[in-house]
Amino acid sequence: MVGWVGWLVGGFKMPLPSTCSMEFASMPEHFVEDAMELLTFASRIPKALDGVLLDDFMNFIIMFMASPQFIKNPYLRAKMVEVLNCWMPRRSGSSVTASLFEGHQLSLEYLVRNLLKLYVDIEFTGSHTQFYDKFNIRHNIAELLEYLWQVPSHRNAWRQIAKEEEKGVYLNFLNFLINDSIYLLDESLNKILEHKELEAEMSNTAEWERRPAQERQERTRLFQSQENIIRIDMKLANEDVTMLAFTSEQITAPFLLPEMVERVASMLNYFLLQLVGPQRKSLCLKDPEKYEFHPKQLLKQIVHIYVHLARGDIENIFPAAISKDGRSYNEQLFSAAADVLRRIHEDGRIIQEFVELGAKAKVAASEAMDAEATLGEIPDEFLDPIQYTLMKDPVILPSSRITIDRPVIQRHLLSDSTDPFNRSHLTADMLIADDELKARIDEFIKSQQLKKHSEGLSMQSTKDTIQTAAGDMLID
Incomplete structure (x- = not known):
């Protein structure tokens, strides 16, 4: 098996070609499956892999785990991740496997990138159980x-990927991570x-003893089933929130993109509402x-994410995104959360920054109300057809010819590459800027602001006239 894998890997270099060769396509799928299952089994036996050269296996896994054009079966690629999990130093306890992560050239260059890509790809497996399968694989x-985040070289590679592919695989990864976090935590809390x-x-x-025996059995089984569901969902939710917390400390730009920031703030x-609300x-x-x-x-992790994003918010757009959330935002939640943090002895600087962010969000909410009153x-032609908000960057969808705000459609495309109005294929580069409509929207905003300013001057002039007249009367 070692020789077969070595021969196979030797025929490829990274990055892989875009098309799969006939020789590779002809290889039976069970060859790969058997190899991965044997590695997983052997990795769980203490010292079973001592003296075995694993470099070719590591090369094979890194090359093909995120390459659906070569290995189409997503569950087979997921088995490769299981092998890597067994090889993590804290599980294997072996310095041999540690070197595969921390000193292996292909690993340092491609492992994080391919794991992020597989995380995205696994959203759709084609199976009727894909919705639930993805959580186990992820x-x-x-x-x-x-x-890998704890290994400096991999963390540097991660930061570089986020910078280079901010609008590509990394943003898709972040989108699905947020999707999963919301679903899992919401399910867990409702089940509780x-x-x-x-x-x-x-x-x-x-009262319980008066119920029929069959009903008691059914309710007891439901109780035990819910215990397991809550435990599993909450564990996965904690894992996702933890990843959002430690990555947002050093990578903030993707969170603050126009198509992402309001969604992150709403999450x-x-x-926050669930943890410190009524x-x-x-x-x-x-x-x-x-x-x-x-x-x-x-709660500490959620607050840390708030603070991390506030620190990276150079353009000061995060407070407005927080206050714009009509579903969950409440200025009192920030003070309630700060009180809890003080009781559990959180870092005073974190609490102060969080409270300051809450104050900025309150100001942004007031300014938004003033702006709405001004407009x-x-x-209707200036309103986004999905959000019913004033469009800032209108674009035309090439197939349906519907005009929509760019951040809204870009947010949709992160999860679904179709036109939401007719389900035809759509990508971000196909959007057509509606410059004429944008000019009319800008002119409308400007005219309304001038009108409001003129009304304010008129009211002030009238007020001054009345005050002057009243003063004259008092003198007379």
């Missing part, structure tokens, strides 16, 4: 990425509320550790 990828209701039913012994506001007491569990639910730690009634 869990393995996330564990690897968290380890349902679980508490079941717990209350079962604790009322007299953070929603988590319903927070309903999330109390008798044994939260049993369910992987650590609300204080989760008055906005013509």
Whole structure:
């Protein structure tokens, strides 16, 4: 097997060609599957791989794990990640496998990039179970990425990828990471509320015993099933939020892009509402550790993400994005969260920066209200057809010919490469700038601002006249 893999890898160089050769395409899929399963099995046996040269296997995995044109089966590529997970030093306890990550040239150059790409690709496996499968696969990828972030050379490569591919694979990775975080945490918190209701039913012994035996069995099975679901979902949610926290400390630019910033702000506001809002007491569990639910730690991480993004917000757009969220934003949540942070002895500087961000968001909310009042009634043709907000950068969709705000459609394209109005294929480079409409929108804003300014001067002049007249009367 070692010789076969060495021969195969020797025929390729990175980056791989865009098309798969006939020789490679003719290779039975089970060759790769058997090799990965054998490596996984052997890696779990202490010292079983001592003395075995694994470099060719590492080359093979790195080359093909993110190459669907060569290995189409996403579950087969996911098996490669399982092998790498077994080789992580904290699991293998071997210096041999550690060198595969920290001193292997192909690993240092391509491993993070290909893991990020696979994280994105795995969103659609083609299976009817793809929605649930992706969480297990991404869990393995996330564990690897968290380890690699701690290795300086890999962390540098990660930062470089984020800078070079800000609008490409990295933004897609970030989009799906946020999607998963929202879904998993939302599911976990909702399940906790349902679980508490079941717990209350079962604790009322007299009422519980009066129920039919079959109903009690069904409710008990549901209770146990929910325990497992909450534990798994919460563990995955914690993992995703942790990754958002440690990456946002050094990589902020992608979070603050026009198509991403409002979505990130809405996510953070929603988590803040759940953790320190009016319903927070309903999330109390008798044994939260049993369910992987650590609300204080989760709150600290959410606040750290707020602060990290505020530090990188050179153009000062983050406070406005926070306050623009009509679903979850509430200025009082920032002071409530700060009170909790003080009680759990969080770093005073973090608390201060978080409170200052809350104050900026409050000012931004007030300014947005003033701007809305200034604009008055906005013509329908200037409104985005999805968000119903004033378009700032209108673009025409080439197939449906619908005009939409660029950040709105770009946000949609991160998850779905189709025109939302007719499902035809669409990519960001196909968008057509509507310069004529943008000029009319800019002119409308300018005229409304001048009108408001003139009205203000007129009102001030009238006020001054009345005050002067009143003064004259008093003198007479």
